[in-house]
Amino acid sequence: MTTDYETTVGMLREAVATFADAREWRPFHSPKNLAMSIAIEAAELMEHFQWLTEDQAWVAAGGAGVAEELADVLIYCLTLSNALDLDVTGAVLAKLQVNEGNYPAAEFRGRFRRPEREKGNDAL
Amino acid sequence: MTTDYETTVGMLREAVATFADAREWRPFHSPKNLAMSIAIEAAELMEHFQWLTEDQAWVAAGGAGVAEELADVLIYCLTLSNALDLDVTGAVLAKLQVNEGNYPAAEFRGRFRRPEREKGNDAL
Amino acid sequence: MTTDYETTVGMLREAVATFADAREWRPFHSPKNLAMSIAIEAAELMEHFQWLTEDQAWVAAGGAGVAEELADVLIYCLTLSNALDLDVTGAVLAKLQVNEGNYPAAEFRGRFRRPEREKGNDAL
Amino acid sequence: MTTDYETTVGMLREAVATFADAREWRPFHSPKNLAMSIAIEAAELMEHFQWLTEDQAWVAAGGAGVAEELADVLIYCLTLSNALDLDVTGAVLAKLQVNEGNYPAAEFRGRFRRPEREKGNDAL
Numbered sequence: 001m002t003t004d005y006e007t008t009v010g011m012l013r014e015a016v017a018t019f020a021d022a023r024e025w026r027p028f029h030s031p032k033n034l035a036m037s038i039a040i041e042a043a044e045l046m047e048h049f050q051w052l053t054e055d056q057a058w059v060a061a062g063g064a065g066v067a068e069e070l071a072d073v074l075i076y077c078l079t080l081s082n083a084l085d086l087d088v089t090g091a092v093l094a095k096l097q098v099n100e101g102n103y104p105a106a107e108f109r110g111r112f113r114r115p116e117r118e119k120g121n122d123a124l
Numbered sequence: 125m126t127t128d129y130e131t132t133v134g135m136l137r138e139a140v141a142t143f144a145d146a147r148e149w150r151p152f153h154s155p156k157n158l159a160m161s162i163a164i165e166a167a168e169l170m171e172h173f174q175w176l177t178e179d180q181a182w183v184a185a186g187g188a189g190v191a192e193e194l195a196d197v198l199i200y201c202l203t204l205s206n207a208l209d210l211d212v213t214g215a216v217l218a219k220l221q222v223n224e225g226n227y228p229a230a231e232f233r234g235r236f237r238r239p240e241r242e243k244g245n246d247a248l
Numbered sequence: 249m250t251t252d253y254e255t256t257v258g259m260l261r262e263a264v265a266t267f268a269d270a271r272e273w274r275p276f277h278s279p280k281n282l283a284m285s286i287a288i289e290a291a292e293l294m295e296h297f298q299w300l301t302e303d304q305a306w307v308a309a310g311g312a313g314v315a316e317e318l319a320d321v322l323i324y325c326l327t328l329s330n331a332l333d334l335d336v337t338g339a340v341l342a343k344l345q346v347n348e349g350n351y352p353a354a355e356f357r358g359r360f361r362r363p364e365r366e367k368g369n370d371a372l
Numbered sequence: 373m374t375t376d377y378e379t380t381v382g383m384l385r386e387a388v389a390t391f392a393d394a395r396e397w398r399p400f401h402s403p404k405n406l407a408m409s410i411a412i413e414a415a416e417l418m419e420h421f422q423w424l425t426e427d428q429a430w431v432a433a434g435g436a437g438v439a440e441e442l443a444d445v446l447i448y449c450l451t452l453s454n455a456l457d458l459d460v461t462g463a464v465l466a467k468l469q470v471n472e473g474n475y476p477a478a479e480f481r482g483r484f485r486r487p488e489r490e491k492g493n494d495a496l
Contacts, residue, residue, distance in 0.1 A: 004137060007213040010128035019220050022229040028236060028299050031185035032173040036294055038197060039166040039411055043291030046163050046284055049156040051276050051484050061155035061208055070204060071219035073162060074212060077198055084185055088198065089131040095195035096143050105146040112152060112423050152423050160418055163287055167415030170408055175360050175400050236299050252385060255461040258376035267468050270477040276484060279433035280421040286445060287414040294411050297404040309403035309456055319467035321410060322449055322460065328442060332433055336446060337379040343443035344391050353394040360400060 009088050016078040026083075034080040041076060045069035133212050140202040150207075158204040165200055169193035257336050264326040274331075282328040289324055293317035381460050388450040398455075406452040413448060417441035 020026060048066050049057040060066065081088045107114060144150060172190050173181040184190065205212045231238060268274060296314050297305040308314065329336045355362060392398060420438050421429040432438065453460045479486060 002213065002217070004134035004211050004213045005132060007133050008129060009131050009133055009136060012133060012213060012216055013128060015217065015220060019223065023227065023232045024234045025232075025236065027234075030178050030181060031190070032176065032178060032181040033299055035166070035170040035173055036298060036408060039163065039170050039415075040291045040295050040298060042159070042163040042166040042197075043288045043411075046159040047288050049159055050284060050288060051281055052156065054154050054156060057154060057156040066155070066208070067210055067215045068219055068222070070201060070210070070212075071215040073166075073197070074201055074216055075219060077194060077201070078216075080194060084190070086191055086194070087128050088194075089126065089128045089136060091191045091195040092136055092198055092202075093126070093139065095192055095199060096139060098192070099143065103147065108147045108149075110148045110151075112149065157423055160284060160422060163291075164415045164419050164422060167287075167412045171412050174408060174412060175405055250461065250465070252382035252459050252461045253380060255381050256377060257379050257381055257384060260381060260461060260464055261376060263465065263468060267471065271475065271480045272482045273480075273484065275482075278426050278429060279438070280424065280426060280429040283414070283418040283421055287411065287418050290407070290411040290414040290445075294407040297407055300404065302402050302404060305402060305404040314403070314456070315458055315463045316467055316470070318449060318452060318458070318460075319463040321414075321445070322464055323467060325442060325446055325449070326464075332438070334439055334442070335376050336442075337374065337376045337384060339439045339443040340384055340446055340450075341374070341387065343440055343447060344387060346440070347391065351395065356395045356397075358396045358399075360397065 013078045013082055013088065016075055017082050020079060020082075029079055029083045031080065031083065034076055034083060038073060038076045038080065041069060041072040045073060137202045137206055137212065140199055141206050144203060144206075153203055153207045155204065155207065158200055158207060162197060162200045162204065165193060165196040169197060261326045261330055261336065264323055265330050268327060268330075277327055277331045279328065279331065282324055282331060286321060286324045286328065289317060289320040293321060385450045385454055385460065388447055389454050392451060392454075401451055401455045403452065403455065406448055406455060410445060410448045410452065413441060413444040417445060 020029065045066065048060050048063070048069065052060055078088070080086075081091075144153065169190065172184050172187070172193065176184055202212070204210075205215075268277065293314065296308050296311070296317065300308055326336070328334075329339075392401065417438065420432050420435070420441065424432060450460070452458075453463075
């Protein structure tokens with residue numbers, strides 16, 4: 001288990017569960033607390049790009065800090081899926097299917113909004 | 125590819141990439157934009173638990189909306205890993221190892237802070 | 249200018265503008281950057297309550313850190329209002345009026361959702 | 373009470389308190405819930421600028437939606453200050469003084485990081 005090509009989502013969820021269980025942290029892992037924690041880590045990821053231009057942000061994104069913060073977001077996402085016994089693959093594929101309906105490729109090619117309505121935010 | 129047991133992280137990243145490429149959305153997928161999007165979806169996940177007690181939040185967590193929002197967070201995380209060509213498994217396992225050092229199981233069993241310092245937030 | 253009773257919103261906006269102008273920070277203060285910064289500071293405020301029970305959170309809320317983080321959120325909100333030349337008082341009062349329509353007192357007394365629909369989140 | 377020039381922060385806090393009290397919403401207004409709500413509204417504000425270039429974001433910022441979302445963030449900030457009986461003016465001025473020490477004007481003019489260390493994020 002070392003790269004994305006040979007690691008199942010289930011194996012990654014297991015690694016996260018093992019870490020938490022060794023510390024008996026399940027009692028803290030309520031949905032409300034985990035959703036807060038995902039949002040906190042997402043903000044820390046975003047902080048790496050605060051005030052930067054798009055070009056500067058691309059440079060910053062190559063740093064180790066960004067990989068660590070993205071990992072933190074993912075660790076809490078997997079922890080939540082463990083707490084809820086929710087299949088991540090099923091949830092992601094189901095959402096992609098919903099998005100297929102909401103964002104037909106022909107209509108949204110190169111754009112994240114429908115041409116006819118320039119207001120509002122139709123993005124994924 | 126239907127459940128976490130038979131799906132590699134790489135396959136999931138591929139599904140997300142295929143969706144984006146069919147719409148030619150890569151130009152939007154800068155690190156700064158994606159970090160913002162992860163944070164936006166994390167807040168939408170959190171919104172499902174807004175004002176709820178812990179007990180009410182557990183009930184709400186079983187709804188389809190929570191699975192969809194968690195999927196949205198994950199889709200953007202995987203999109204960011206694709207944009208950066210970053211191995212998710214490697215990043216998560218490396219961060220768990222860092223956390224092993226920061227939160228020794230013997231010291232943090234059943235607690236998310238060191239006993240000696242009850243102030244501050246030492247949580248993961 | 250020392251307390252909320254004798255300080256106008258305009259005076260507070262002025263204090264924030266003076267600080268930024270002394271550092272020639274206006275070029276950084278685009279709406280996109282400031283919205284990101286508000287979200288980052290909001291997450292840092294939230295971090296003070298991460299993993300805490302409601303009772304523990306009330307205790308933590310009395311600490312100086314919470315006042316500092318709330319101030320950070322407000323400083324960026326006022327900075328955004330300065331960047332947009334937007335009257336804060338007008339915006340807040342207008343939104344309260346919208347909320348009066350959306351959440352009639354008779355219907356929402358002691359509840360943040362309409363009685364008839366227990367799903368969804370109708371909160372302010 | 374109509375503009376920032378004639379409205380004290382205390383008057384604005386009072387308007388927010390009156391709205392909440394008419395609905396008996398104080399029981400919901402715990403620090404943990406309010407911090408979550410500030411973060412949720414901050415994300416909704418940010419959503420107005422999702423995927424936009426800096427130029428597009430300036431245009432979007434002139435819309436009514438941005439003023440409404442900024443008002444929502446502020447309403448919850450004022451609600452938290454009411455819940456904690458915290459003087460907003462005092463907190464903001466104290467934080468600006470802290471920032472004066474951390475970001476000396478001479479050193480940070482036109483930059484949000486110290487010249488000597490181009491890594492890390494020293495921004496306000």
